[in-house]
Amino acid sequence: MPVRTVLPFLFAALAGAQSRDPGDRINAAIGRATHEKLKLNFEFRSRYEYRGGQQFGRVPDLATDLVRTRLGITYTPLPWLKVSGLVQDGRAPGYGPAAPNSVRDPLDVQEAFVELFGNHKTGWAITLGRQMLNYGEGRLIGSPQWAPLARTWDTVRIGYRLKNAQLEFILLSPIKVTIGTFNNPVFGDRVWGMYNVFPNLFRKSTVETYVLRHDQNRIGGFTGGNRPSGTDRLGVNTFGGRWLGPLIGGWRYSLEGALQNGRIGPAGHRGGAWHSALLRNWRIYGKAVDFSAEYNYSSGTANPLDTSRVSTFDQLYGANHDKFGHVDVLGWRNLHNLRSLTTVGVAKGVALNFMFDEFWLVSKRDALYNLQGRPIVQSIDGTAGRHVGREADLFLTYRGKHWQLGAGGGYFFKGQYVRTMTPGASPVLLYLFHTYSF
Secondary structure, three states: OOOHHHHHHHHHHHHHOOOOOHHHHHHHHHHHHHOOEEEEEEEEEEEEEEEEHHHOOOOOOEEEEEEEEEEEEEEEEEEEEEEEEEEEEOOOOOOOOOOOOOOOOEEEEEEEEEEEOOOOOOOEEEEEEEEEOOOOOOOOEOOOOOOOOOOOEEEEEEEEEEOOOEEEEEEEEEEEEEOOOOHHHHHHHHEEEEEEEEEEOOOOHHHHHHHHEEEEEOOOOOOOOOOOOOOOEEEEEEEEEEEEEEEHHHHHHEEEEEEEEEEEOOEEEEEEEEEEEEEEEEEEEEEEEEEEEEEEEEEOOOOOOOOOEEEEOOOOOOOOOOOOOOOOOOOOOEEEEEEEEEEEEEEEEEEEEEEEEEEEEEOOOEEEEEOOOEEEOOOOOOOOOOOEEEEEEEEEEEEEOEEEEEEEEEEEEHHHHHHHHOOOOEEEEEEEEEEEEE
């Protein structure tokens, strides 16, 4: 459909922006003009946050506003063909001129992909291009939308769908944010393999299985110096699966386990991780109450001085926000974690949430790792203890048709390990946010 035909409808819809649902009006006008082949989506999000005691006092406190604007377009010229693109503008007005590329990326391409046969219930499906992705609960591969910019990849995805199965080959390379130029993929860092989903396999349970290979070339090597050939490469295989479904009495379960082997630099690698959760919904005095309790585990290296063996779990590119508390202190490496979340529906669209987490190291001699999987601090002799601390979070959210509003806070109560190994500041997060989208 020619642009000159679409624009009058778009401007007419924008002129009625004072109406109750301007986004619906815009898409309705475009849909009529293009016979439902073209659709726009838009998001404006602003979040003010204060972060104190970052990395237990090793990083300065921060108070800033994070603003993200997105405009996307999806065109379906044929029933088996979809073309989609999304531009994103991310800014941190209160951060100052030195805002890093983790919070700031003025106007860049976030998504641009072609999908073939994606709406077919059976048969082949192919996706090529740049795309945000989540597999399972995003514990190993995810695009955390809470992040100011959200991770995205250049991808090749080839799937085959059966009545009760979806088999998919994936090849993903992360996009590096580069301020001042268009973002490019890091082809020396890639995840590839199979991710398969079997819905309603038995008793309304869903099973997912995956075999993933993480390859990475790192300049300078994984040993931090000029070492023999092979120290600059990571090659880790992850074999795992996820199971979720109903139990008796209204309870539900979610399980995920992964084992790893391969090499990190010159060292052999063996690692593993585990997630388990029980979930339940009730109605108490007319209010919906959701409860979940979790145990999470990720392996650590017992003897960091042994350069021939590494056992610290490679968390790949997990969407770790909210997995280990809202303050976003820790990642899924060398960690025992107990977690509970209680959500009360206090009114229509309004939810009050309370989250509690407890943390211990698996290996006292391995490092404590941050959200991105990088070391924060390490006690090589293991004398600092094992208890990292606990975190409490309280937050309130409202969801409407196009609006989402929220406010909350979290506080990390430091344990013996943190008191011994760091300046001892307690991480804290306070935030207000609003999002409009259609």
